[in-house]
Amino acid sequence: MRRALILLSFVLALIAAPIAHAVQPDEIMSDPAKEARARTLSRDLRCMVCQNQSIDDSEAPLARDIRLLVRERLAAGDSDSQVIDYLVARYGQFVLLKPRFERETLLLWLLTPLLLIGGGITLWLQARRRNLRNVETAGLTPDEEARLAALMASDPSPGQASPR
Structure with missing residues (x-):
């Protein structure tokens, strides 16, 4: 109280x-x-x-x-x-x-919005590139699928160490 x-x-x-x-x-x-x-x-x-x-x-x-x-x-x-x-x-x-808001103070007034817009565009482009990279690497080529199937077929038993 x-x-x-x-x-x-x-x-x-x-x-x-x-x-x-x-x-x-x-x-x-x-x-x-x-x-x-x-x-x-x-x-x-x-x-x-x-x-x-x-x-x-x-x-x-x-x-x-x-x-x-x-x-x-x-x-x-x-x-x-x-x-x-x-x-x-x-x-x-x-x-x-x-x-x-005059010619001499144009940079003062516009710098912050331009930096925000530029930063937003940069983030959007980075996210877009990341998504495109994920889409491109999502599928396996036929050679990679065959190699994966061969590796899965020759899988060592759980107690054995895999050769490197």
């Missing part, structure tokens, strides 16, 4: 705990709609220091600077796409957690 209560309290703590964000109170915009837009944009932008965290989750000074830059651009009246375009022009495609 005690273990169940501990497990239940742990699960409730995980559910009730707010998602950790690195956004400082002094960064929050006074307009809730613009703040929501800034948070949405921040979740899609990569921290250049942490690299696998969004700037919304990172506590790195550069992430803070980018968060402030996003809020500054939104306050100036830029649309979401203009803010993203500005940051991509300044930091490159790497700033996006989900890079755009």
Whole structure:
């Protein structure tokens, strides 16, 4: 019973705990709609220091600077796409957690599906070759059947060792 209560309290703590964000109170915009837009944009932008965290989750000074830059651009009246375009022009495609599907990122987007398809085709061809090999070796030629019959006729008794 005690273990169940501990497990239940742990699960409730995980559910009730707010998602950790690195956004400082002094960064929050006074307009809730613009703040929501800034948070949405921040979740899609990569921290250049942490690299696998969004700037919304990172506590790195550069992430803070980018968060402030996003809020500054939104306050100036830029649309979401203009803010993203500005940051991509300044930091490159790497700033996006989900890079755009463009000529430069074509290999990034297509490599995984191509590897999966290639692997699937390779496995299919190997299985097909194995099945063809089994079909080809399943039957005996007439010479092999005659040789087998001769060997079976001259089978030594169970107590004797067979000559090699």
